[in-house]
Amino acid sequence: xxxxxxxxxxxxxxxxxxxxxxxxxxxxxxxxxxxxxxxxxxxxxxxxxxxxxxxxxxxxxxxxxxxxxxxxxxxxxxxxxxxxxxxxxxxxxxxxxxxxxxxxxxxxxxxxxxxxxxxxxxxxxxxxxxxxxxxxxxxxxxxxxxxxxxxxxxxxxxxxxxxxxxxxxxxxxxxxxxxxxxxxxxxxxxxxxxxxxxxxxxxxxxxxxxxxxxxxxx
Amino acid sequence: xxxxxxxxxxxxxxxxxxxxxxxxxxxxxxxxxxxxxxxxxxxxxxxxxxxxxxxxxxxxxxxxxxxxxxxxxxxxxxxxxxxxxxxxxxxxxxxxxxxxxxxxxxxxxxxxxxxxxxxxxxxxxxxxxxxxxxxxxxxxxxxxxxxxxxxxxxxxxxxxxxxxxxxxxxxxxxxxxxxxxxxxxxxxxxxxxxxxxxxxxxxxxxxxxxxxxxxxxx
DNA sequence: TAGATTGTTAATCGATTAACAATC
DNA sequence: TAGATTGTTAATCGATTAACAATC
Numbered sequence: 001x002x003x004x005x006x007x008x009x010x011x012x013x014x015x016x017x018x019x020x021x022x023x024x025x026x027x028x029x030x031x032x033x034x035x036x037x038x039x040x041x042x043x044x045x046x047x048x049x050x051x052x053x054x055x056x057x058x059x060x061x062x063x064x065x066x067x068x069x070x071x072x073x074x075x076x077x078x079x080x081x082x083x084x085x086x087x088x089x090x091x092x093x094x095x096x097x098x099x100x101x102x103x104x105x106x107x108x109x110x111x112x113x114x115x116x117x118x119x120x121x122x123x124x125x126x127x128x129x130x131x132x133x134x135x136x137x138x139x140x141x142x143x144x145x146x147x148x149x150x151x152x153x154x155x156x157x158x159x160x161x162x163x164x165x166x167x168x169x170x171x172x173x174x175x176x177x178x179x180x181x182x183x184x185x186x187x188x189x190x191x192x193x194x195x196x197x198x199x200x201x202x203x204x205x206x207x208x209x210x211x212x213x214x215x216x217x218x
Numbered sequence: 219x220x221x222x223x224x225x226x227x228x229x230x231x232x233x234x235x236x237x238x239x240x241x242x243x244x245x246x247x248x249x250x251x252x253x254x255x256x257x258x259x260x261x262x263x264x265x266x267x268x269x270x271x272x273x274x275x276x277x278x279x280x281x282x283x284x285x286x287x288x289x290x291x292x293x294x295x296x297x298x299x300x301x302x303x304x305x306x307x308x309x310x311x312x313x314x315x316x317x318x319x320x321x322x323x324x325x326x327x328x329x330x331x332x333x334x335x336x337x338x339x340x341x342x343x344x345x346x347x348x349x350x351x352x353x354x355x356x357x358x359x360x361x362x363x364x365x366x367x368x369x370x371x372x373x374x375x376x377x378x379x380x381x382x383x384x385x386x387x388x389x390x391x392x393x394x395x396x397x398x399x400x401x402x403x404x405x406x407x408x409x410x411x412x413x414x415x416x417x418x419x420x421x422x423x424x425x426x427x428x429x430x431x432x433x434x435x436x
Numbered sequence: 437t438a439g440a441t442t443g444t445t446a447a448t449c450g451a452t453t454a455a456c457a458a459t460c
Numbered sequence: 461t462a463g464a465t466t467g468t469t470a471a472t473c474g475a476t477t478a479a480c481a482a483t484c
Contacts, residue, residue: 009430012423013475019418020403023378027402037441045403050477053442066441066483083418084425098323098350102316108401112421132316152428160241176431177424183326184245185238185263193427195420200237200301202413203330205230206395207302209411210370212227213394231451255465268453271466284459284465 010082014055020045021055022079025072037069058082085113091179092151094166095158096121096136099181103157105132116155118145122162139169146173156180228300232273238263239273240297243290255287276300303331309397310369312384313376314339314354317399321375323350335367340380357387364391374398 010018024044025036038053045052056070057063059078064070080086093100096119103109104119119136121127126136137145146154154170156163156178163182170178177193180186188194228236242262243254256271263270274288275281277296282288298304311318314337321327322337337354339345344354355363364372372388374381374396381400388396395411398404406412 009426011475015422015426016416016419018422019401019416023402039441048477051475054476057443064442066443067439068484069441082426083422084429087425087429089425089428098316098320102320105316108418109421112418113425114421153424177428179420179424183237184241193424193431195424197417197420198234198237199415200326200330201234202397202415203327203332204233204236204301206371206397206411206413207305207307207331208227208233208300210307210395211302211305213411229451257465266453269451272452275467282466284467285463286460287465 008058010058014058015082017045017047017051017055018059018079018083021052022076022083025076025079028072030072034071034073035065035068036072036075038064040069083112085111088113088115089152090149091116091153091155092118092120092142092146092170092173092175093134093155093157094120094139094142094170095156095162096123096126096131097157097159100155100157101132103155103181104134114153117149117151139166142169143173146170146175150174152176154178156182156186158182160184226276228276232276233300235263235265235269235273236277236297236301239270240294240301243294243297246290248290252289252291253283253286254290254293256282258287301330303329306331306333307370308367309334309371309373310336310338310360310364310367310388310391310393311352311373311375312338312357312360312388313374313380314341314344314349315375315377318373318375319350321373321399322352332371334373335369336363357384360387361391364388364393368392370394372396374400374404376400378402 021041038056039049042049042052056075059082060070060075061078062071062074091114093104093116100119104116109116116134119131119134120139120142121136122139127138129136151173152175154175156166158166160182163184164186167178167186167188171188171192178188179195179197181197183200186194239259256274257267260267260270274293277300278288278293279296280289280292309332311322311334318337322334327334334352337349337352338357338360339354340357345356347354369391370393372393374384376384378400381402382404385396385404385406389406389410395413396406397413397415399415401418404412
């Protein structure tokens with residue numbers, strides 16, 4: 001049996017917390033402590049203790065030890081495994097504007113299991129040369145290249161107006177997941193997983209919070 | 219009584235959906251329909267009908283009409299109000315790297331009630347001139363300028379290692395909310411609202427989804 | 437042993453969904 | 461009137477938190 005299939009699938013909420021655990025643990029001095037308790041980690045990250053304990057129990061390959069906590073090295077391994085950092089996925093990015101280029105040049109993706117192999121753009125000035133280390137192709141090469149390279153992930157960083165059209169091309173190119181940074185609700189077929197990075201929502205949360213702060217002061 | 223204080227505060231989940239409603243409604247041909255039903259909107263956005271109806275009821279200044287639905291123009295007004303698009307908040311951005319510049323030049327923030335008034339960076343090559351329409355100051359001007367301009371929001375787009383230090387400066391500068399793009403868990407005092415834009419989590423969700431797809435096929 | 441910490445079971449909470457009456 | 465749609469109340473679901481026994 002494939003070992004992968006034994007990996008339990010985690011809730012969206014849990015998965016959101018994992019990168020934070022990983023960042024924190026990696027920031028620790030490895031030579032200092034071998035173990036960390038769920039309680040200590042919870043205090044640092046301002047989370048509920050039981051919640052952290054359950055999360056850690058779900059990802060740690062080894063059990064936690066009473067009185068000690070969880071083995072940090074094992075936790076890191078488990079977290080990276082569950083975050084998919086070991087299985088590299090290949091992606092193409094469409095829209096080599098400012099945001100697109102920021103993503104193209106972001107070094108952190110490599111360690112997070114994402115490899116952006118090529119970029120696409122309609123602007124002829126950007127085409128057929130490298131930009132931030134990735135070759136930029138014209139848009140009409142997308143479907144063919146994507147199919148031939150069996151790309152799984154498409155990243156959309158084009159303006160809102162162009163996003164659905166690009167999305168359709170990616171689907172035609174056979175991608176199985178789309179990471180959308182454009183502020184539009186895209187229509188995708190059932191079998192394609194759509195993940196929207198929605199900054200407008202973040203902004204709205206900040207805005208609501210500030211307004212509350214002011215009204216309660218008044 | 220201040221009208222603002224009558225605005226009910228919405229749940230995080232609801233707030234996340236609002237930008238999608240707004241995008242969709244704004245994309246409609248204004249001259250075509252005056253009303254839209256929660257059912258129709260739900261179908262378009264692949265959401266539950268009752269959920270959409272409740273969301274719309276919460277933000278629409280006018281009640282929905284049986285047999286017709288909600289008045290689109292009113293909905294747009296209500297959505298923009300609840301998303302905070304009418305009250306402009308001023309922000310400063312720290313870290314004029316690729317991602318920082320992408321945000322500096324993003325036109326959409328203006329309409330979303332966010333005005334980035336200045337940028338800061340440690341790199342002398344970038345300092346004391348305009349970049350993407352914003353003036354870039356050296357980091358040691360941050361606290362003073364932020365205080366004097368009574369800035370409410372700080373945006374962090376520096377590498378992980380520098381993020382906490384920048385965060386502390388922003389807090390000292392008196393910001394009330396921090397929008398953090400660096401992959402670190404920041405420590406902020408109680409009164410400061412922290413919003414993490416956590417792309418690692420998005421990526422993990424995509425990765426988990428792809429793995430499930432493959433294991434269920436196998 | 438005593439006490440810190442894990443792991444598990446039960447209670448709580450909030451969000452989603454279902455059921456259905458009210459309305460135009 | 462009939463039927464589509466709203467609005468509301470109740471049921472369900474899942475995630476968080478609390479309580480507590482097990483363990484080293």
